Amino acid sequence: MGYKTISWAKNVPQRMKWIGILRHFTFGYLLRLVFVVLEATCRHRKKNVLLFVLPYEEYDENTRYLYEYAVKHRDTDLEPVLFVYHEALYARLRGRVAGRVVAARSKDGMSAFFASRIAFTSRGAMVNAFYPYVFVAPYKRFINLWHGIPLKRIGFLARNSWESLMRAEAQRYSAMTVCSAPEQFTMALSNNMSLDDIWITNTPRNDLLFHTRSAEVETARRGVILYAPTYRDGQADTVLFPFADTDIDALAELLRAHDFRLVVRRHVLEKHAASQIVSDVISYDDRDDVQGGLAGKLCAADILVTDYSSIYLDYLALDRPIVFLPYDKQAYEVKRGLMYDYDAVTPGIKAHTFAEFLTALRTYMTDPRTDATARRDASRFFHAQQDGNACQRVLTRAIEAYAGVRHAGQPIATAGAQHDTY
Incomplete structure (x- = not known):
């Protein structure tokens, strides 16, 4: 029922569409029953x-x-339980994180599943990601917190991607959480859901970012540049700095001169790839830390470098410089497609050569307030609420939704006006 995600997601054959339909209407329906x-x-x-x-x-x-x-912040009789599928991850988390942790495919896991009325996840577009369990409405409210504000097309809107081919086996959710009215519309279309079931709450991992922005910034430390390229469906592993004029020695010299280091964080589906660059000031950090996590890595970064990864939309909460490397934008738009006008919603320098990339880094190292106005405009557009209270809102909405409390409509924009620029 399951797949090896890394190899399978890279190149889904057309026949999987028909296999998915057949399986959905046979074994899938039986399991659901x-x-x-x-x-x-x-x-x-x-x-x-x-x-x-x-x-x-x-x-x-x-x-x-x-x-x-x-x-x-547990203040009800509801017990939070971490429901872990992978045995290695379960062994790593058990005893190291607070609260109750259970292996999904175990007696304790089965007991926890049937004792739950509300479930959350951030991934799993396919039903088989949760095998052997089926989250059946109305017995369970299954809420997808997602894993980032989508810049690229996803779900049913994606061009030439596995999501479009596998509609029959797509997991249906009771609700999804988003950060703004524009995202509410795009996620509703991408997942064929009602707007009423797309909650504008901001997302839990952004709470730390908004609290960090308002906190005192540590300056007596070495600067950090985080390079986080996006995943390219059906293609070879992402190439770092694929420019004709790439000069890693020049990059290393610039980093040393300004007392910075560059940390490369690859997409979860490309963590297996061999390191492409070796230097004393360039390193890789693909670890899934029990302490810190991605939000912690963003907070530790003084400059972000990316291409089409939605990670920069979270990073906007910190109001720090962003360098964009859209070296294959035209091909990416044809292959995958973007939700927005790329140039309009990316508040930072776009480097199309390695020389331009070095210039962009030098600019932001020297004056990190460069492009601050554009970043704040983008942040207000993509983050309706900027108070760092997303976790509280999500839990409240989930419990109210299960109890049958109806919200008579959500405000189109709160805590900051939307900008026609975007």
Whole structure:
């Protein structure tokens, strides 16, 4: 039922569309029927578990931050439970994180599943990501916190991608959380969901970023540049700095001169790739840390370098410089497609050669306030709420939704006006 994600997601053959449809209407329907019966049988048992689902081998994203918040601020009879699929990740987390951690495919996992009425996840577009479980509405509210504001096309809007081919096996969610009204519309279209089920709450991992922006910045340390390229579906591993004039020695010299180091963080599906660059001031950090996580890495970065990764949209919360490397933008738009006009929503220097990249770094190292106005405009557009209280909003909405509390509509914009520029 499951797949090896790294190899499979790189290049999904067209026949998978028909295999998916056949499997969905045979085994998929049978498994769903089984869980409908099981949920109905268990409907009278105490449902006091908030389930935080980790289908892949990573402890990060919004599921992690919402879980840790729920454990720390537990003020109801609902028990937060971390529901871990991968055995190696379960062994790593057990005893190292607060709260209750269970292996999904175990007796404790089965018990926690049927004791839950609300479940959260940040990934898992496909039903088979959660095998052997089926999250059946209305017995369970399954809420997707997602893992970033989408800049590229995703879901049913994606061009030439596996999501479009595998519609029959797409996981359906009760609700999704987003950061703004524009994202509310794009996520509703991408997932074929009602606007009422797309909640404008901001996302849990951004709470740390907004709190960090308002805190005192540590200056007596070595500067950090985080390079986080995006994942390219169906292509070879991402090439770092694929410019004709690339000069790593010149980059290293610039970093040393300004007392900076460059840290490369590759996409989760490319962590297996061999290191392409070796230097005393350039390193790789693909670790899925129990302490810190991605939000912690963003907080530690003074400059972000990316291309089309939505990571920069979270980084806007920190109001720090961003360098963009859109070296294959035309090909990427044809292959995958973008949700927005790229040049309009990327507030930072675009480098098309390695020389331009070095110039951009030098500019931001010297004056990090460069392009600050454009960054703030973009931040207000993509983040309706900037108070760092997303976790509280999400949990409140989830519990109210299960209890049948109806929201008579969400404000199109709060905590900052939307800008026609975008």
